Amino acid sequence: MRAAERGHRGVVKELVRRGADVDFKRPNGSTALIIACEHGQFDAVVELVNRGALIELADKEGYTPLITAAQLGYSDIVQFLVNRGANMNARLPSGGTALITAAWYKRLAVVRILVDNGADTSICGDFQNWSPLTVAYFSGYLELVHLIYMQTLENENVSQPSPPEAPIVVASCNSIATKSRNGDTALRIACERRDLKVIKTLLRDTYNDLNLPGGYGGFTPLMTASEDCNPDVVAILLEAGANINLKNGDGFTALSIAAYRGHLPVVEILLDKGASVDMLNTAGSTPLLLAASNGHANVVDILLKGGANINFQNGDGHSALSIAANLGHLAVVEMLLHKGASVDMLDTAGWTPLMVAAFNDHENVVGILLKAGATVDAQRPNGTTALCIASERGHLSVVEMLLEKGASVDMADKKDNSPLVAAAWHGHANVVDTFLKARVSIDNGVTDQNKRNTPLIRAAGKGHVGVVALLVKEGANINAQSLHGSSALLVASEYGFLDTVTFLLEHGASIDAVDKDGDNALLLAAHSGLDGVVKTLIEKGLSVDFTNNEGKSALLNAAMEGHRTLINEDQTEQLHCLALARMVISKLSSF
Template sequence: MDFTELYADSVSSVAVAARSGCRRRLRRLMKRGFSVDRRDNRGWNALHEAAAAGSTECVQEILSAAAGAGSSRGRAADVNSLTHEGESAAHLAAQRGHLAALRLLLEANANVNQLTNDLSCPLYAAVDGGHREVVELLLSKGAAANRTHTASCWTCLHQAVYKGHSDIVRVLVDVCDLEALDDHKISPLFVAAQYGQQECLEILVGAGANVSAQAADLASPLLIASQEGHGACVDFLLDHGADPNLDCSLEWPQLPIHAAAEFGHIGVLRRLIAVTDRACDRAEDMVSPLYLAVVSRQSRSVEMLLREGYSPDAQVCSHLQGVKSPLSLALSLTSNEPCSESVGLLVTAGARLGEEDWIHAIATDKTDLLTLILEHRWIPRQETLTRDGFVQNRNGKTFLTQQELRELLCVALNQVRFAACWLPLLLNAGLEPSLLLQPQMLQRADSEVLNYLLEFVNWSILSPPLKHILDQRRAAKTWEPRPHLDSIPLLSHLCRMQVRSVLGPDQLMRTDVVQQLPVPSPLHVFLRFRDIPQAIYTPSPPSPPL
């Protein structure tokens, strides 16, 4: 039932007069014997109506009539009568900020701490409504300042802070428990940080509230302010002793910087980067904020963290996130989509490429990831291979490490069915083709893929076992060589192979060094192997149903 709707047959004439603030009419009706105690469908009587309307004169008239009708006990019972929602006249007056009417009710012995059905009281109602003078009056009359008034156990101070009533907060900090906790152990200061009530936050801190009081789940005011992006509150908390390295989670070592990175609050993230211990970046028992930025697809957070020196590899977090690196996580989130911006940022920053990452790049007919990798990572010559670190070339880009190259080749040779997609990219990026002259490549590659690979080598000097594989495939008609592959390579082909060897495949294929050679321009295409037709990827036919 909607108790806010009034019905003509249930609202007394006296109540209507009280609601309208018509004292003369109210007095006339009362003299004619109309009862002030008759209730409507909400349980409201004339005093409730007068108090809610702020009609001081009508409140006075009703209270005077009650005082003259019987004992003080009867008068008190009348002034404290409740609606169906448990609201007293004093509660209704306080809720609406009617100071004069409330003062009359309190002088008539209204219960200053009467609770409603939902655990509110006159003080809580006045706080919620932002009525400072009413709050001061109630406190002066003995209103309990530290009782809880909601199912969540909020106090008046919690509510004042939540609503941002800073003038009331100034009043309450002198009488309220600054560290009062709700059912989640959240303090009023935590509420101020959560909802960005900076002025209230400053008042509470000035009154001595604990800036690092943690909730039941260990979340701190600094963490929640960082999560919500309240930069001014973050700055204030840090300036007044909040610890940016305080562990704020029961499940894993979460810091405020993680929350800022996860929700993309760049200004807050910038401030926290400057004060957070870098142990969170690489320590084994920590989690890099890069993981949170990646999983929430906050590319701006990823970019800032990398720019400020956070490692693109971070620590292995398989026990928490189920992944080995930020790049692996980013790729797992976009396995069926084009490369995300975060993937590009991590690759550009030199993230180490593992076997799982190469699978994402090569075990597919899509070449965007492999193209991206090869734009930022160079395939090294044999003499520049390193086991662990990166070697910088003259363009400032990094070479693949020996381990990365080994894992690339391993994945490539296990994904021969996609070779039409990845082979041209790798060879044109400077991969030594002899590294792919392996039995499994020659046995499983499509005919045109095999022809393309052979164009990059001296096919006449292949080892006997490899020649045997080719002979078997030719006999089985699974390989149809191009006509010239049956003869000895032309001198021109041998010459360009020598040029490739001398200059280095990386320089030949990926720079303008060829254009600088003193040879006719038509030879530029030939020297860079651009005249060789590429194979076209043909999807495998679907397997027949079982």
């Protein structure tokens, strides 16, 4: 083997004469012949074959002497092995042949030898199960493409073009437009790599379908060229007869792909050649909606000039304007409004473009929409307005813009949340302060029995002590109660916001307030197991023996909920039994 590796023909000859096993294998399966092929030792190869070495014996990776020499480009060895009858179509475990391997590694001389001697050009394998022609193209070697392509035509006896009424269809997997097993084609790959020379060469095969999709997105060559913004290739493909309105599996056409990517030159060509401007993809989007979603104002303009439906809505009711407003694409919003888009069109959830812009804090878009006449107090089915939405999200600049345009501060949603309540509930002190400076009713019409909560109660229930302090400072009724009787102190105690409880008590909140169930702050805190709040309330004078409408005390509440840290050890067993007894009585009374 060492002699074969170094090309010592005489040594090889002598060793074999003395009885050396010519086909002995190393642990990796290599024989002396494979080693000689691997190192390009032609003389050693000749000697070994002449001495009876098996030319089809492969190593453990499946490499025969021929495949080994083909991969490394040793054309003299390949020619010799072919002349001695080597199987040119022997395959690696991956399916590759000597021809596929040579094509991948750009071994032109080897490919020519194999093709001239009848290697099967229809076998697909290796490199994602591509045909030799696809492999040749992907190698980027134009001469390889020409060589294999012409051999394919010769092998299949393709004559000069037949009359149109009786075309000859090439069925081999080597056809330029026929898919290889992974679904790709040589032409689509050529378009992806922007190789005009190869594309033109491949398009000379007039009998192949250049509309076949390939690749992982199911793109046709035209779609690929459109995605890559190659107007020259797009023009060539259209001239060759590419189907301009064909869709891939997701419903994308070449136009929708180009519009989505913002490729203006391609969009212009496709529209000029008659592409359908409003074709939907499977998600229900038109090219206009796709262009708007990515902020391509110039493409939006061209599509509108090409007749795109400016107010088309997808399955969710989103129009190009609402999509652009949602994503903050100011230039697109301006373009659409200038072209007459409906400014108040609702989506299926009842959102207007103004609402979605307010939700996402796109203040520039909000300004443009208001200037264009958007209805400032439009309401969703749940009663929410743009001002409520911006207040809830804490978008101060948008809130100020809406107030300046006269947005109603009193319009509440169906849960009676006004803009001020929404801001207080979510702890947006700066927005709350803005409303107070605008002299919004600080107690949210607490005397109106249809109202459930004041801004102060909402803020206290979330522990927003900063907002609580601001509202109290500005004169909020600290003891106001909701329909259920909840006060700011009661909800803060129930949810364990000790700093809020402390602040309220220090600023005059009634410690004796009870709700309609008869629960006071201590009972609510004990029920929730809130040690710190319970301790504070007891220190402030609330009795542990106070009972609610059901006769439950704070101790009993704690016991029933299993909050042992709130109960003295000597009381635990007694209270636990009492709690169980009350639960049994409650169950029996329900029958």
